[in-house]
Amino acid sequence: MTRPQRPIAGAQSRPALPRHVRMHFDERRGAWALLSPEKVLWPDEISLAILRRCDGRSEAGAIARSLALDYEADEDEVLADVLAFLQDWSDRMVVRL
Template identity: 55%
Template sequence: MTVVRKRTILKADSIPRLPAHVRLVFNEKRDSWVVLAPEKILWPDDISVVILKNCDGTRSIGEIAEALSKDFSAPCPEILGDVLEFLQDWSDRLLIRPAGGNGGPQ
């Protein structure tokens, strides 16, 4: 039996969160952030950490991009595209999920 998983497409109004099986923690020995997931350890770069810290299930991707555009003095449409691309990749790997079921399967 083959199980077909439908891909969730994230949009600017999707509200991202880390699922219960994924944790973002600070590793004191290495003085850096690490993402822990079943059978995976990821060492995200500084920008990825900033994005992931904002994935708390309360703000939309658009709101996150708007805040980051102010923090980094960059155009919001450019930041939004980068954030969407990053989070879509993580969603495809089941490391990010939309809260409340927004962002639909494709």
């Protein structure tokens, strides 16, 4: 039996939220939550900034560029962090690459 291939995050990946994951503003906590069937995720401000750009059309490289401009940060550092984040959450089926 062949194993399904593990998607690998790269600068050309076009990340999106899968259909079973949605973002929801929690009035009680005054924070955004990511709801999926078996877990609730609480993203910090940076994670939220990344997730908001995961529209299935933007490439990870462009997302990192936009964030680097926004945060006046080094683009290579931001890209490395964004790719690690996307890989981690893709492996846990919260982000689709």
